[in-house]
Amino acid sequence: MKKSYVEQENKALNTSKRVVILTSFLILILLVSQSFSASNIHQSYQESLMDSVTDRILSDYQEYFTQLRLEIDLFQQKQLNAIEQLEQKAEQASQQNYMQVLTSLRSDIENTRLFALIDQNGQGSLKHITGNFLPDCESEIATTIADGMQKKLFLHRSKSSIHFDLLQPLATNSGEGAFFFVAFNPDILINLLKKYQLPHQQLFLMRADTPGEVELTTETNNNNKYGELISLGELKSFNFVKQIPNTRWQLAIRLSPQYSSNLYRQGLIKAVLIWLLLSLFIYGFFRQQKHSLQKQLQVEKALAYVDNYDQLTGLANRVNFDRQLSEHIEVNRLLAHNSINANTIVSNKVGVVMHIDLDKFQVINNSVSYALGDKFLHQISMSLKEFLPDNAIISRLGNDEFAVLLPDLLFSEAKAFAHKIRLLIQKIRIAEYHQDTNITASIGVIILDHSIFDAQQVYSSLGQAVSLAKEKGRNRVQVYQSDDEQLVLHAKEMEAVHDVAEALKENRLLLYRQEIKSLSQENSSHYEVLVRMKNSKGMLVPPNHFIPAAEKYGSIRQIDQWVIENTFKMLALSPEDNTRYSINLSGVTIADRDIYDQVVSLFEQYRIPAKRICFEITETSAISHLDSALHFIHKMKIFGCQFSLDDFGSGLSSFSYLQKLPVDIIKIDGAFVQDMDTNPINRIFVENIKRTAEAMNKKTIAEFVENAVIEKMLTEIGIDYGQGYHIHKPELWFEARE
Structure with a gap:
């Protein structure tokens, strides 16, 4: 037993050392892999957010344009008389009257630059006040007149400013086919880009019909360079591009160029630092491993012994014996199931179990001392160990009861062998016990043949056999498989109990x-x-x-x-x-x-x-x-x-x-x-x-x-x-x- 546990301890320690070293390298690999994986996850996460970001910007842009058109229509109703007067006077309209309407418009609608009245031919009737339209504006007006509605929006820029136009049908009675033209500053468009810009992202509003032309951007060093053309190579660096419906614009997003490289570098540095700290910890842990593992094995050894062996005699306890007996019965059951003839099982080595019950042993404990009784039990245990074959399983079931499983004992030899055990016990002497009365035992014997189906049946049958041996005068052997009426009746009862269990199951x-x-x-x-x-x-x-x-x-x-x-x-x-x-x-x-x-x-x-x-x-x-x-x-x-x-x-x-x-x-x-x-x-x-x-x-x-x-x-x-x-x-x- 000691040698076995020493070998087990050394093997466990060597295994632990190899496991610790291997674990250290695996941790380093995992940490590096995790850092790269985390970097990729961060980048993938940023890219997964881009669709959501662009959807929100698009939604806000569409809502903003819809709101502006609604406000233009409401303004026309509110200033209908003033607008009709400007329409009727046309080129004779005064700048004062125009400015009054424009002032009201700027008061009602933020970011308004100017307004104009467009006739059915696409001409502005207030050019003497507003001046001529930019060529881009004229183009947009022409397509709106031709289609009956404004289908596309884009930014118009002059040397000093940038704006976008909205054309709504003129609300006057004589304005059929004409449009109310309003030009707006793009401040809100810029602010919405900045509002939804996430860390490490750059947002661009670009022309869809002129690839690479930037209209607006959140890139700080480009805020004053609207209209700059981006090269085709740069266009490929964008991570996400989406068209804005009813405009000539598209939204584009790209991650900051330094973002990915910084992520990888920081992750790698963190992985190495963590590995170094873990290595120091593992080194300290391994120094204590030998001591703690040895202590743990000793505790497990003691617990295993307590769980499976009787402390006084060192024999297997009831739980240990029950487990080994059940395993032996299961092996017999499988052999029987494999078509072994029931008539030949009795003659084969199916095993024998003996229940040894010491007669009137309590008298020694009560009349002399429990210490002397313990010496008797210890001596009986040593004698049984020396007498029985090596493959016998010996157990102390209770205070003065023992059980023996003899896997190879033949049925024909069982009773004679039990008598030898009885005589062996009868000859045991303890020097401190001076009385002439010998210790005797009543022994029950059962053959583990095909009629035995579980350990509880064995215990019950042996109990009957021992009880009968005591009734007949003690110090005798009683084989369970005999013609005694009590045992025959008990066997029939146990068979009936087994039949009931099988009938319920089947x-x-x-x-x-x-x-x-x-x-x-x-x-x-x-x-x-x-x-x-x-x-x-x-x-x-x-x-x-x-x-x-x-x-x-x-x-x-x-x-x-x-x-x-x-x-x-x-x-x-x-x-x-x-x-x-x-x-x-x-x-x-x-x-x-x-x-x-x-x-x-x-x-x-x-x-x-x-x-x-x-x-x-x-x-x-x-x-x-x-x-x-x-x-x-x-x-x-x-x-x-x-x-x-x-x-x-x-x-x-x-x-x-x-x-x-x-x-x-x-x-x-x-x-x-x-x-x-x-x-x-x-x-x-x-x-x-x-x-x-x-x-x-x-x-x-x-x-x-x-x-x-x-x-x-x-x-x-x-x-x-x-x-x-x-x-x-x-x-x-x-x-x-x-």
Whole structure:
């Protein structure tokens, strides 16, 4: 063990060293890669924003132009008389009248430069005041006159200024086909570019019809160079270009030339610095790694030992032994599954388990000392280790109990080998213990043949064998696979428990039903649900072959749950039917405090009316779990179900407990009914039960109605319902289909 852990420690430390060095280089590579990746992500992010930026600028530009046109139309309505006078006077209009209108226009609409009136021929009627139009303006006016609307916008520049024009239809009565011409400063267009400019970006408003001609830009060193032509090579450096609808403009964006190079340089510097810091940290970490790893391995070693071994004897503990036993059983099961003949398994090395229980060992602890008892246990453990083969698995199960798994011991040798162990223990002496009485042991032996299906079955069977050995006088060996009646019965019970588990897993349970007939004039339909099981060969197994074992070893609860759910499934198929069904519940089931919530959940899932269900509980189970039974009955009766007390009269205190159980129906034990036609005492007993039930306002059901004479006698007595083969033989009601 020590050598193994030393090798494990050295291997772990060498592995850690290699991992640390490799990790350091991987971190450097990852950091450099991450810096480049981050730079690319930043750049991609900037480019992903460009579409959003241009969309916002375009939206604001369109909104701005729409707003200007609306304001021009409103202004015309407001100054309609003044504009009509200017139109009528035309070349005779005075500059004073023009300036009055222009002043109002500039007051109402920001960035207005001037206005003009354009006739149907495209000529300005106020040229003596406004002067001649620029050639670009004349071109735009001509296309607007020709199209009937202004389709394209672009900036017009003179030697000293830059503006754009909007032409709206003239609102005067005589102005059909004429336009109201307004020139605006482009300040807002410039401000919108600056508003949406993001860090590291440059925005350009360029001519679409003259490639490379910049109209406006946010580039600080070019703000006074509008109209500059950009070379075709520079045009390729733009990261994003988008056309502005209804204009001769396009928006273009490019990242600052230094942006990418700065990102890469800064990322690389940061990656190297981080790597250096991490390398220093890893170096310090590795210096402590050896000490901490050794300490951790020691702790794990101690914990593993505590988890798997008994501290006093050093033998495997119950958990460790259980795991190895289960693995061995699983191997046997797989071999059996691979078509190994069951008759040859017994003669092969399938393994043997022994349960060693020291006889009256507590006497030593109580009469002498626990310290001396511990010495005995330690000596027994050492003797077993020396005597047993190397592949034997030895475990201390409890204070004075040991278990041994012998994988290679043959069936024919098992009993003799167990006797050798018994004699070995009997010869053990402790110097401090001066009494002549020897330590003896009762040993149970079980062969791990094809009938063994799990570790719990092994423990249960060995417990039976040891108990029988002690009953026979102690200091003896008892093989479980023997002809002893108790062990044969236990084996059959364990086989039945296994069959039930497999039947539940493989859906081999069936539901039968038997009618409960009304013996009065009342016409009601009532059945009792009965459970049956098919074995692996498809043959029916009577309930008395598996129900008692299921009740004894706890698997009856799964059967009850299966019966309840599948009964509800069947009832859900005929929701219009009002037939009532009685379902038997075991004492284990009604003792479970969660059963109420589970049953109510099934009622809700299958939408079954509570009045269609009557739960049957036996008198014995109700009395054995009285508090739980009362809790469940009260809650389910509030929910709407009925209850019947089954096998009434077979208990010792039936009438006294009947007052405590709020059942609706009493089922008279069939032992008093089946021969009441020939046994007058039983008839009197049935009559007394009827009178008692009637006084307590409860209905009665007589079981085992086997002939017409008994049915007639029950009717005369006034029993409410009868059940038995004379009335109705159980019939198949539900069978799972694949």
